[in-house]
Amino acid sequence: xxxxxxxxxxxxxxxxxxxxxxxxxxxxxxxxxxxxxxxxxxxxxxxxxxxxxxxxxxxxxxxxxxxxxxxxxxxxxxxxxxxxxxxxxxxxxxxxxxxxxxxxxxxxxxxxxxxxxxxxxxxxxxxxxxxxxxxxxxxxxxxxxxxxxxxxxxxxxxxxxxxxxxxxxxxxxxxxxxxxxxxxxxxxxxxxxxxxxxxxxxxxxxxxxxxxxxxxxxxxxxxxxxxxxxxxxxxxxxxxxxxxxxxxxxxxxxxxxxxxxxxxxxxxxxxxxxxxxxxxxxxxxxxxxxxxxxxxxxxxxxxxxxxxxxxxxxxxxxxxxxxxxxxxxxxxxxxxxxxxxxxxxxxxxxxxxxxxxxxxxxxxxxxxxxxxxxxxxxx
Amino acid sequence: xxxxxxxxxxxxxxxxxxxxxxxxxxxxxxxxxxxxxxxxxxxxxxxxxxxxxxxxxxxxxxxxxxxxxxxxxxxxxxxxxxxxxxxxxxxxxxxxxxxxxxxxxxxxxxxxxxxxxxxxxxxxxxxxxxxxxxxxxxxxxxxxxxxxxxxxxxxxxxxxxxxxxxxxxxxxxxxxxxxxxxxxxxxxxxxxxxxxxxxxxxxxxxxxxxxxxxxxxxxxxxxxxxxxxxxxxxxxxxxxxxxxxxxxxxxxxxxxxxxxxxxxxxxxxxxxxxxxxxxxxxxxxxxxxxxxxxxxxxxxxxxxxxxxxxxxxxxxxxxxxxxxxxxxxxxxxxxxxxxxxxxxxxxxxxxxxxxxxxxxxxxxxxxxxxxxxxxxxxx
Numbered sequence: 001x002x003x004x005x006x007x008x009x010x011x012x013x014x015x016x017x018x019x020x021x022x023x024x025x026x027x028x029x030x031x032x033x034x035x036x037x038x039x040x041x042x043x044x045x046x047x048x049x050x051x052x053x054x055x056x057x058x059x060x061x062x063x064x065x066x067x068x069x070x071x072x073x074x075x076x077x078x079x080x081x082x083x084x085x086x087x088x089x090x091x092x093x094x095x096x097x098x099x100x101x102x103x104x105x106x107x108x109x110x111x112x113x114x115x116x117x118x119x120x121x122x123x124x125x126x127x128x129x130x131x132x133x134x135x136x137x138x139x140x141x142x143x144x145x146x147x148x149x150x151x152x153x154x155x156x157x158x159x160x161x162x163x164x165x166x167x168x169x170x171x172x173x174x175x176x177x178x179x180x181x182x183x184x185x186x187x188x189x190x191x192x193x194x195x196x197x198x199x200x201x202x203x204x205x206x207x208x209x210x211x212x213x214x215x216x217x218x219x220x221x222x223x224x225x226x227x228x229x230x231x232x233x234x235x236x237x238x239x240x241x242x243x244x245x246x247x248x249x250x251x252x253x254x255x256x257x258x259x260x261x262x263x264x265x266x267x268x269x270x271x272x273x274x275x276x277x278x279x280x281x282x283x284x285x286x287x288x289x290x291x292x293x294x295x296x297x298x299x300x301x302x303x304x305x306x307x308x309x310x311x312x313x314x315x316x317x318x319x320x321x322x323x324x325x326x327x328x329x330x331x332x333x334x335x336x337x338x339x340x341x342x343x344x345x346x347x348x349x350x351x352x353x354x355x356x357x358x359x360x361x362x363x364x365x366x367x368x369x370x371x372x373x374x375x376x377x378x379x
Numbered sequence: 380x381x382x383x384x385x386x387x388x389x390x391x392x393x394x395x396x397x398x399x400x401x402x403x404x405x406x407x408x409x410x411x412x413x414x415x416x417x418x419x420x421x422x423x424x425x426x427x428x429x430x431x432x433x434x435x436x437x438x439x440x441x442x443x444x445x446x447x448x449x450x451x452x453x454x455x456x457x458x459x460x461x462x463x464x465x466x467x468x469x470x471x472x473x474x475x476x477x478x479x480x481x482x483x484x485x486x487x488x489x490x491x492x493x494x495x496x497x498x499x500x501x502x503x504x505x506x507x508x509x510x511x512x513x514x515x516x517x518x519x520x521x522x523x524x525x526x527x528x529x530x531x532x533x534x535x536x537x538x539x540x541x542x543x544x545x546x547x548x549x550x551x552x553x554x555x556x557x558x559x560x561x562x563x564x565x566x567x568x569x570x571x572x573x574x575x576x577x578x579x580x581x582x583x584x585x586x587x588x589x590x591x592x593x594x595x596x597x598x599x600x601x602x603x604x605x606x607x608x609x610x611x612x613x614x615x616x617x618x619x620x621x622x623x624x625x626x627x628x629x630x631x632x633x634x635x636x637x638x639x640x641x642x643x644x645x646x647x648x649x650x651x652x653x654x655x656x657x658x659x660x661x662x663x664x665x666x667x668x669x670x671x672x673x674x675x676x677x678x679x680x681x682x683x684x685x686x687x688x689x690x691x692x693x694x695x696x697x698x699x700x701x702x703x704x705x706x707x708x709x710x711x712x713x714x715x716x717x718x719x720x721x722x723x724x725x726x727x728x729x730x731x732x733x734x735x736x737x738x739x740x741x742x743x744x745x746x747x748x749x750x751x752x753x754x755x756x757x758x
Contacts, residue, residue, distance in 0.1 A: 193644045226573045
């Protein structure tokens with residue numbers, strides 16, 4: 001396999017054990033926990049060049065680089081992170097982690113519950129964005145990082161970046177929140193709820209304890225992902241990509257049946273099948289709930305600008321024209337709350353037909369903007 | 380029960396048998412078929428005052444009026460049809476029917492397949508909008524109606540109204556197509572496909588022959604309807620209606636669990652449960668497929684204006700500002716094709732936060748416009 005010269009190259013994740021109790025927003029307490037972590041670049045002597053990358057719903061610690069002897073193993077933000085890339089690992093020490101509740105090696109529903117000696121399953125406590133931020137702060141402590149040069153994330157990842165500047169204002173100098181929202185709308189929650197119901201009403205879910213039944217609620221997970229994909233894309237983008245094209249030979253008539261027929265059906269079924277083959281259903285539930293609960297203005301009587309009162313970071317907020325899941329309008333709500341606090345904030349609305357998924361795409365204007373933001377950060 | 384004086388009052392449906400073969404677009408042939416029909420008002424001597432109301436995905440023949448001794452039995456377009464209402468039954472003879480493939484009494488998947496003496500189930504042939512229009516024309520023949528004063532429908536119903544003017548240009552004088560589209564986009568098809576997959580992967584579906592197993596794929600149907608509702612409403616409308624309100628007492632904290640919690644979750648689950656209790660899963664599949672296949676430009680090499688070349692009707696096309704399922708942009712595509720044929724066409728984009736569902740709502744501007752359209756029709 002040829003690795004591009006501006007990739008971080010082959011990488012290996014590390015499992016970091018935290019042998020301490022972790023109190024959560026829900027009141028539940030984890031006895032201890034582990035985090036899967038990857039880092040790229042070198043932490044400088046002043047420990048001032050660390051950048052934390054927060055992942056979205058289905059993301060994880062493997063942000064960049066490749067795994068040796070594994071095909072198609074590039075990290076989910078490979079196009080952004082590397083020597084010479086917008087988030088330049090020659091300058092920055094970049095950290096990716098799998099959040100708790102995840103299914104990529106950090107403590108989550110598949111982990112053993114010390115009380116029952118069985119997998120947690122649905123007994124894994126509900127986790128929130130502030131919980132994740134607390135855990136990330138503990139990881140920073142472990143690495144000796146007092147203050148992050150930047151914290152960046154898209155979607156649910158962007159929400160974590162914003163929460164950092166609220167909960168740990170002294171510990172983050174730049175916040176980059178892409179395709180995020182200050183809270184979910186009723187429609188957003190509705191889509192998450194349909195996905196959750198698809199999983200929870202799958203007979204193979206077994207109340208979240210499917211591991212013990214040696215099964216997986218694949219049908220529900222598959223539907224959740226198909227639906228998810230529809231909300232990550234845009235009507236125009238799907239029109240360009242699939243249109244009303246049929247999967248058969250050109251000139252074929254309709255099949256007058258319910259087998260896969262339109263290209264878009266084939267795409268969605270494929271995405272659903274792939275996802276259901278590796279992702280954990282309980283993690284999916286937890287991630288969507290963390291999204292629904294995210295509402296930093298809530299402890300401040302709904303006043304978002306009050307939430308950012310102690311914040312000190314510089315902010316770069318970006319949104320994409322065709323993103324209807326978290327539209328540019330929602331990013332502007334964040335921007336207004338930041339401006340009300342006279343914070344240093346830049347905002348970009350980027351033209352793209354790729355919908356919410358745009359935040360993962362190497363869109364030229366977007367990457368140029370991020371390159372500029374990172375190049376101006378003093379470490 | 381008090382029946383409003385401008386309602387058509389108590390009504391009774393009629394079952395009409397067509398003892399003749401019905402060839403379908405797919406090549407399949409129904410041996411014979413029955414239609415459930417309701418009519419309101421009186422057909423005049425010249426038989427020139429008939430208005431056909433075409434139903435959408437989950438609609439049926441019961442358009443207006445009430446069923447005796449049945450609570451909450453008003454027709455689905457009760458607010459539109461009646462003496463003194465916009466579609467005035469003192470002037471017009473109004474016909475509603477359940478399309479074939481339906482589950483409200485017309486020949487459909489629950490009917491007995493003469494070949495097997497069992498319910499058709501998934502062996503019921505795929506039906507298309509042109510098939511329905513052909514059947515409606517046979518019903519018109521039976522009633523002695525050469526030409527409809529108007530054919531009206533919303534969503535999939537509007538598509539039937541449009542198809543009438545293409546296939547039977549001499550037999551319809553006014554077409555009223557509300558919240559319709561000239562064909563489904565990839566995203567539209569995608570949402571239908573997720574709904575179909577929810578039904579078809581429900582273990583209780585039994586390949587569409589669940590009747591024989593004395594069961595119903597309720598889980599899948601429920602998910603389909605929850606998802607459907609999300610696409611019928613709008614983000615703004617749901618924000619106004621539900622916001623992020625919790626179902627518990629004011630001041631309650633989050634529950635940190637997966638029971639119903641936000642008002643929007645409660646609403647969607649309720650709508651899904653209700654629908655799954657009475658609607659037929661095979662009908663749902665058929666209706667969504669008819670939507671996906673609707674593409675009157677297809678036989679004309681994709682040229683929509685060519686499709687309307689023989690049309691003679693006057694058109695009223697209406698769309699709603701917050702309808703993202705079939706947005707005003709899609710209605711304008713229809714309007715442009717009609718104008719290209721120098722047809723008499725009026726178009727209205729109506730402000731509403733009710734999304735696609737607006738076509739069923741008694742929105743004042745909308746009903747005023749329809750009142751005007753119907754009042755100008757000469758019978």
